Amino acid sequence: MLTKNNLTAFILRRLHIILLGSAGILSFGALIIILKFDATQLNVFGPTAKLYLSGIKDGLTVSTIILSTSFFIALFFHKHLERFWISSKSFHASLSERKKNILVLGVCLVFAFASHAGNIMNGYFNMDDFEVVSLSRNIPLSQAIFIPHGNDHAIPLFRIEMKTLDVLFGQNPLPYNIFIFILFALIPFFTYLSFRRLGIGIGSFAVFLILFTGATGWNDMLTGFYIMSIYLQIIFFFSVTLWAYLAWEQSKEKKYMLWFAVSMIGALTADISGVWVIPTMILTMAYVSYTKTDTFTMSKRLVVDFFMANKLPLIATSGITAAFAVFLFITFFIVQPNTFLSVLSDTGISSVSKEESWKLIPLASNFLSLFSSGVSLSLFAPKIAKILTHPAIQESAQTFWPIIEIIILLGNIILLRFAIKYAEMKEKKLIFLLLWIMFIVITMVIIARPNHEAISDFDYRYAGAAFYAYGIFLALCASLLLKIKKEYAVKIILPVVIIIFSTQQAFGFQAIRTKEEAKMRKEAVQNLHEELLSAFGNLSKEKNDIPLMVPNLSGRQIFEQTMAGFTLSYYVLFFNNHSPIRLIQNAEMPPDNRTRTVTTVPSLRASTSPEFIEALKKPGAIRSYYLSSASVSYEIATSSSEAPLLPNTEKEIRIREKEFDPEKMHIVKFTLFTNNTSGNMELSFSFKNDFGMQGVIGKIRVDDFTPYEIKDGKRLYRIETDLLQLYAYALSKKISHLTLFIPDTKNALVSDIYFE
Missing domain, CATH: 2.60.120 (Jelly Rolls)
Structure with missing residues (x-):
């Protein structure tokens, strides 16, 4: 007779099989439903909707394969898997520190490649990248590093990187993709080094690696939109700064202070938003000092010990902060005054709206949205807001969306309570450090970039840093579970991590879209260079190199309406085209406020060179580009x-x-x-x-x-x-x-x- 205790024991022994099997059935069922769906119903919504559907199909296929394979391995080869895990841990433990680091570095690179390999080959310049490269060619680097991008992005390091890559490789996107990919893969590696210093085991690091690196939300920063990598680079430099400080604190070797200072400078100069690294590193110093006591009680002596023990990193942080403040003063008060956070004073935003954005309730609501949907939900369903914010379903979705956000928050509170209950004092303090890091980053975002839509869409530009801290928190929770319920912990953690990784693939439709658009963008821009700019060169030769007056071609015609894009002026500078052409436009066309190489004329017809107008009457690239629908x-x-x-x-x-x-x-x-x-x-x-x-x-x-x-x-x-x-x-x-x-x-x- 099967008693209640026997049933419980039976379920616990096979919990991993039950979880993987259930998830596999759900994934397969969802795939069948999607495959039977009539895609022609989406014709009225345009190509993006069909691309999303195709992405969901591909993602569910991958998800079903992963879950099915994991289920059969767990069902028939679980003993082999256990032996493999034990032997792997033994092998890892037998290695020297240097060999361990090399092994983990290799694993980080391989897993990142397995998760995002398509981005290396497909990534291509996008939108603002053309402007950054063009500016680096036409303005000396010593001046360019002081020119902010847009209204408030001070990006001196990124400008140096793009200048260097441009000089070495020109418009070949592959080296750019590899450079950013390596930085991304190194984030978990330096996090591993920090885990070692914090006493967090290799199993918990494996959880972090899969959750962080396997997230499809990073694709926006890995598929050629190079300027988006500034946010990823800030996280990279923070991971290095964190490791360097922990290594210095334990060894007192000054070489680590050099790593500390250089990486902190890197975080601040990648983009101004990297300023969050300063308070979080000061909190990290406080955490390390605080862990030397067994209570939460603060004392004057503890504060004195904190300053005495951290004189060198505090001096370095203060000096870097002061130098950064001087740099910002030059940038936003001398070079480009009245631009910092000017998006918040845009004339299109009413003063009432601005005041409402910074009241307590809207800020709290924004905070909840960024954490719940931007950070926590993105673990399972990244980019779901891309679908839910569509007007066709937004009205229905927004009625239950706040409830979902609150449920997600409550779930995290329960998880936090579990972690605090079973954590030792040092681990509890680490949890509070991670909470403070998330609080600082999220608060900075909701103040500088408030988003009060009914369903807020926060991508990893805004949520990435908080997601990094959240990933460490989840890895720490896994460590605690392994400590208190070792017999069943692996049977819970392993299937949950596999399920999360699988759902990432199922909701990776936006990642597939970015890859497809990168391919189309690369083809369109290269065709523009080979066909239209070459035609301009031939036409100018016929005119004995006298400057041609040519209309500035709109992005809609360059990309045939498949995606957004800049006008011809950006690509002329990007390809460093030396054809003697002068771009013009009329007042009815979108203004060129950035390259400032386009002249607005009263009459486009009267100002355009006759040779160009004659070329429009003949078959060829000029007619094809300018006169197409x-x-x-x-x-x-x-x-x-x-x-x-x-x-x-x-x-x-x-x-x-x-x-x-x-x-x-x-x-x-x-x-x-x-x-x-x-x-x-x-x-x-x-x-x-x-x-x-x-x-x-x-x-x-x-x-x-x-x-x-x-x-x-x-x-x-x-x-x-x-x-x-x-x-x-x-x-x-x-x-x-x-x-x-x-x-x-x-x-x-x-x-x-x-x-x-």
């Missing part, structure tokens, strides 16, 4: 004094058939009615022009993010666009047969059309 930006329509045009049909509206001067008439306003359903739709323009372009030339994309009103149960969009954004329109002398096409979806209907 492109999306136009638009805004909420303003009122008009003119009488509205009367549509002749519902789906094909002739706005103006007779010839007219495009520079005198180019603004189109209209009201669009659709069903109150989610999804994307495209309206399109065609017109007869000087270049013989036919078919759709301009597009207006309306999606769930477009502002609308509800009227009589329908969505009402008020749209205003300027057709001078289109080169075929702006460069033609005469336009006729201007037509607006309405798609046959969502019962779309256009009324109140104005053309002025």
Whole structure:
């Protein structure tokens, strides 16, 4: 007869098999559901939705394979696995310190490569990277290091790194990818060295390695968006600083102080946000001094001992902090004044909104969101907010999202209570140090970059440092569990870690998207260099190297609307193109505020070189890039004094058939009615022009993010666009047969059309 005690013992003996089997069944079931899902239903949401679905399919496939393999190994080869683990620990223990470090370093590199290998080959420059590289070529490095990026990012070390890599390797992305990948792989290695100093075992380090390195949330920083690596580099330098201080404290060897100082400088100069390293290292010093007592009681003697024992690191920290303050003063008060945190004083943000952002309740809510969803939930479901923040489901999701965040917080409080209950005094103090690190980092983020959306999306730019501390906390909890329940601890820890790693793959859709976009971006930018810039060179030779006046090409046409991208001016500087061209644009096109190499002219048609306009009339790269169909930006329509045009049909509206001067008439306003359903739709323009372009030339994309009103149960969009954004329109002398096409979806209907 099976008694209650026997049943409990039976379950505990097979807990790892039960956990892995249950997770495997759930993963397989989810995969079957996704495979049966009709992907055509996502057509109305655009290519990103289908890419996400494909990513979830691939992720669930990998997850199911991992869980199934782990289940069968645990079921049939558990004794072999136990023997392997025991022999591995014995082998590790028999090695010298140097060989242990080499072995762990190799494991860190191999596991990082296994988790993120695709990023090394696929990563490519993105967005701000082009600006950073361009600036390094056109401004002396001694000046560039004092120029902040954007409104408040002081990044001198990153500018030095990019300058060095550019000089050595040019536009070859592989060395950049390898450099950042190695820094990422070294974070767990230096954490291991710190674990050794703190007395945390190799098993707990293995937990940290899998949770930290296996997180797919790092892909944003590993797939070619190199400027994003500044946040990863700060964590790297912090891990080195932490190890260096612990090594110095135990050995008093001054060589470790050199590591300490250099790595702290690295954290601060990678980006200004690395300032959190200063208070956290002071707290670490206090922790080490505090662990020499067996109580939580503070005393005057303890404070004196703290300063006496840490004179050298405190002097180094004070000197580095003072030098950094001088650097910031030069950067933000002399070189580029009135820019620091200027995003918080943007004219687009109301003063009421700014005041509300810094009140206690909004800050506390933001703190909860960053910790619960940005740090803790990202352990299981990274980037889930990317889906939940879509307008089509946000309204439903935001009703239960705060409840989920509170449940996650309560779960962590229970875990914290367990850790404190079973921890020794030294371990309790380490737990409080980790809590303080998370508190400092999260507080800094919610003050400098508040996000009060209904469902806040905090990626690892903001949550990465806190996630690092959280990973150490979880590894410490695993260490405590191994200590108090060694018989069953492995049967709990191992399947839980495998399940977490598997769910990371299942929710790795954003990681797959970044890889795919990196491939497309690389191809698009290299084609631009080989085709368009080469065509400019040939055209300028025909003009005997007299500067060509050329319109600045928009990012929408470079990337064929598949992703965001900078304008031609960035790529001309990036490739160091020496063709004698001068870029121009009209006032209706997005301004070039960064490269400052584009001149705004009253008339694009009158200012463009005749040779360029003639090239537009012939087949070739110039015509292909400039006259291809492109999306136009638009805004909420303003009122008009003119009488509205009367549509002749519902789906094909002739706005103006007779010839007219495009520079005198180019603004189109209209009201669009659709069903109150989610999804994307495209309206399109065609017109007869000087270049013989036919078919759709301009597009207006309306999606769930477009502002609308509800009227009589329908969505009402008020749209205003300027057709001078289109080169075929702006460069033609005469336009006729201007037509607006309405798609046959969502019962779309256009009324109140104005053309002025």
